[in-house]
Amino acid sequence: MKWAAVMAGLMAWAGAGPAGAAVVPPALTAPWGGAHGLPRVRGVTAAQLETEYAAAIETMRSEIRAIANNPAPPSFENSVLALERSGDALERVHAVYSIYTATKSDDSIRAVAAKIAPLRQALDDEVALDPVLFARVEAVYRQLPNLDLSPDARRLTEVIRDRMLRRGARLDPAAKSELSRINAELAGLQQRFAANVAKDEATRFVEVRDEDRLAGMDEADRRAAKAAAIEFGKSDSWVIRNSRPAVWSVAKRANDPSLRADVWRMWMSRGTHQGETDNAPVASAILKLRGQKAKLFGKANYAELAFEGRMVPGPRAALDLLTDAWEPVASETGRRLAAMSEIARADGLPGPIAASDYLYYAEKLKQARFGFDSKSVEPYLQVARLLDAMMWAAERTYGVSFKPLPDVDVVSPDIRVFEVKRDDRAIGFLYVDLFRRDGKQRGSWASQYRAGRSGSVLPVVALHSNAEPGLEGAPATVDYEVANVLFHEFGHALHFLANSSPYAATGPLALPWDFVETPSLLNERWLLEPATLSRLAIHSDTGEPMPVALAEKLRRVVRFDRVFSVNLDYLATALTDLRLHMMADGREIDVAAEEAKLLAQMRLPGTVDPVMRALQSFHSFAASEYAAGVYTYLWSDMLAADLAEAFVRAPGGFFDEKVAKRYYDTIMSRGARVPASQAFRDFRGRDPEARALMRRFDLGSGETRGD
Structure with missing residues (x-):
């Protein structure tokens, strides 16, 4: 690999290039063509995505029916391997769907996503809960000691069987029907939860009319705020976006504590606003349904169900892992907060350090201890x-x-x-x-x-x-x-x-x-x-x-900050996620109220906010993989x-x-x-x-x- 040539190309990459003419792609379910066999994505419409995704679901349904109804005795090839190879057309259209929903979305794409999510969930349930299909997989699994299969084929059989079991293959017909209903509702609610947070991030901002309030922020930050203002139709002002880079720039560098407070409040209130983006009822409904789902599997709560197949053996073991880390991290955090408070008092800050001041005085502490300014690295x-x-x-x-x-x-x-x-x-x-x-x-x-x-x-x-x-x-x-x-x-x-x-x-x-x-x-x-x-x-x-001295300061500061998971803001989020899902047994849960109780029980310092409040926690509520799993x-x-x-x-x-x-x-x-x-x-x-x-x-x- 000639890295000089690659580097020259990368340095010419400035976020713009030839846009090319509009291209109407072939059928999204068709095999990917071209010189490298990669997807065609330009010119895709929301209507095309909806139509072809629905068609791909029907194609996979036909493939699954053919496997289940095969009159031949179950074998690895006609059951397990056939199941593994099904759904290629759906995989192709789902790739394009994922590209658009995550990287090129608009209202029409979001509307399609809201329709597709429950359809896809229904298909997944049909595959997992089909008794004839599972019987064929189970028959191959039971024959494994007598079959001449490769280690990979044996492992595939085990993985597919276990996956079907965890999805409800052995539930009775009534429970399967109820599970399908719950999963369909969850798919829509999880999509809505994520959309609400995204809308709050995209539409909310803090307007700054007096440039003196931006004191402490450098010229690049100010230019970015001015560009955002023009974008939001506030050309006579400066605008702080509701995005992490913009919020962190203010939180770390703005000298005005009221500006830091306004911006931090905007960031931490995502998903909490009454109205169409309020995630309180959404999160409550998700927890209730997850609890009902756990009961179908004979589990006391959703956390117990979620831990099946994980390395950590159960929610209590994960709880011990988090609480064992809490004490040493809390002790070190207390020492840092004391040092930051001294700096704040000398700085003339009235009253105690607020959560909106934490990053600002953390920067001041690093400057005092290491002579380090994070902006010098950027x-x-x-x-x-x-x-x-x-x-x-x-x-x-x-x-x-x-x-x-x-x-x-x-x-x-x-x-x-x-x-x-x-x-x-x-x-x-x-x-x-x-x-x-x-x-x-x-x-x-x-x-x-x-x-x-x-x-x-x-x-x-x-x-x-x-x-x-x-x-x-x-x-x-x-x-x-x-x-x-x-x-x-x-x-x-x-x-x-x-x-x-x-x-x-x-x-x-x-x-x-x-x-x-x-x-x-x-x-x-x-x-x-x-x-x-x-x-x-x-x-x-x-x-x-970069000067050697600055590189060494950076290493020392990174070690001082520690990794993401060895900090109270993360531990508070992970413990809240786990505790809420240990409560999720089908009851109604006021998520914000329970979160407040849990944080009080943890004795989380008022100066520290969780990385994510529950009503904005994508990991906990927008998908199922990290539910009761932020500890990971x-x-x-x-x-x-x-x-x-x-x-x-x-x-x-x-x-x-x-x-x-x-x-x-x-x-x-x-x-x-x-x-x-x-x-x-x-x-x-x-x-x-x-x-x-x-x-x-x-x-x-x-x-x-x-x-």
Whole structure:
């Protein structure tokens, strides 16, 4: 791979390119054509999505009926494998649907999504709850000791059977009917919950009429606020968007405490406003239905149901994990708050530090202790160089290379597409979509638009974010936190791309949901490696590399801040999520009131707000994977810290070839071909050590840290 050529192309990437003529795509269910077999997405209409998605659902129904009604005796090929291979047309249209709903949405697309969600849920229920289909799978499962099948085929049979059981295959007919009703209602409510938060983010803002209130914010922040004002029709003012980058800029740097309070209140009140975006009744209905669903499975509450198939054995074990972390983290937080209060008093702040002041005085504390200003780092974190550094680190560590592909059909000209290879063999395709635009959901995330099947189908994955394009032709830059998140999400993308499973159903997303985050959390560790920083950290204005002293300050501050999960704001969110779902037994729950009680029981300092209030918690309520599962970030961070120690102690550190190859072979590329606990043992030679994460940050152990 000629990285100089790639880098030149990346640096020319400024968020704009030839838009191309409007193209009407072929049928969305048709096999993907073109030179690389990638989806055609330009020119898709909401009506086309709705029509073809509904048609693809009917096609899969026909495929499932054919499997269930096959007169031949059940076999691996005509039952398990046939089920695994069904739904290709639906997978293709769902990929385009996902691209539009997440990255190019509007009112018409959102209306279609509201219709599609329950239809798709109904189909999933039909597959899981079909008694004839399950009987055929069960028959193959019972024959496994006598069948001459590969280990992958045996594992596929086990995974599909277990998945059908967890979805209700053994419920009686009345319970199955009730489950289908509940799932359909949940699908619509979860879609509505996410839409409400998105609408609050897109439509609410804080208008600033007096520029003096922006004191402390730099020129780039002010220009962004002015650009937002023009967009919202407030050209004589400045506007702070209801988006994380804009809110954090104010929270960290604005000297005016009233402005910090106004902006923070806007951010923390998403989903709480009375009217059409009020998530209080939505979240309450979701919890009630989840509780009813748990009862159908004979569980006391939804948390018990959600833990089936996870690594952590049950909600009580997860509760212990979170509460064990609370005390040492709370003690350290108390010391920091005391130091911040001293700075605030000297600063003339009237009264105690409010939650809206936390980030501002956290910055002041880091300046006092380390001589560090987070804004000084941002010019060194150019978006194009970040992408180059991520790809370079992956190539050096795993031998993975990225080749830009021209003329691939995309929904926006700022998206780039790469062919990914390892050992001169294509292993997949990566879409890189890093800039904010209208119709795109906020935040950063990775998507798998097509699951890989080793030897036959290459995965198609995407890396998304919402960086602001550089103003007036300047390179786009991000703060350290966003850079770290990008390395995290790139870790997910690498995990999807590395998949060696011959079956989609035993790929990475079939892993327990409390293991899925582990490879991505580990990938964050490559960002601050000296070799990575030396490639990445070039000042956007001067072209000078980041001074060694500043790089060392950054490392010390990152260690001081600790990872996301070892902080009270996260622990409060995770504990609230778990406790609410342990209450979810079919009763009516006032989510906001119960959250307030839980936070009081935790003795969360008033200076600390949860990362997400319950009524804006996408993880808890907009999908089911993280319901009663926000704890997984702490669990996965512990696993990642343990895995990292193998690299730290190797001669080559995080770029050690032998350790990297063993990690790639035993975990990264393995998907769910073996249980996650076995994959971990195969790499580490033992079970995970719960002390690893606290050891990394010298919290509550006194043991030598692992970095």
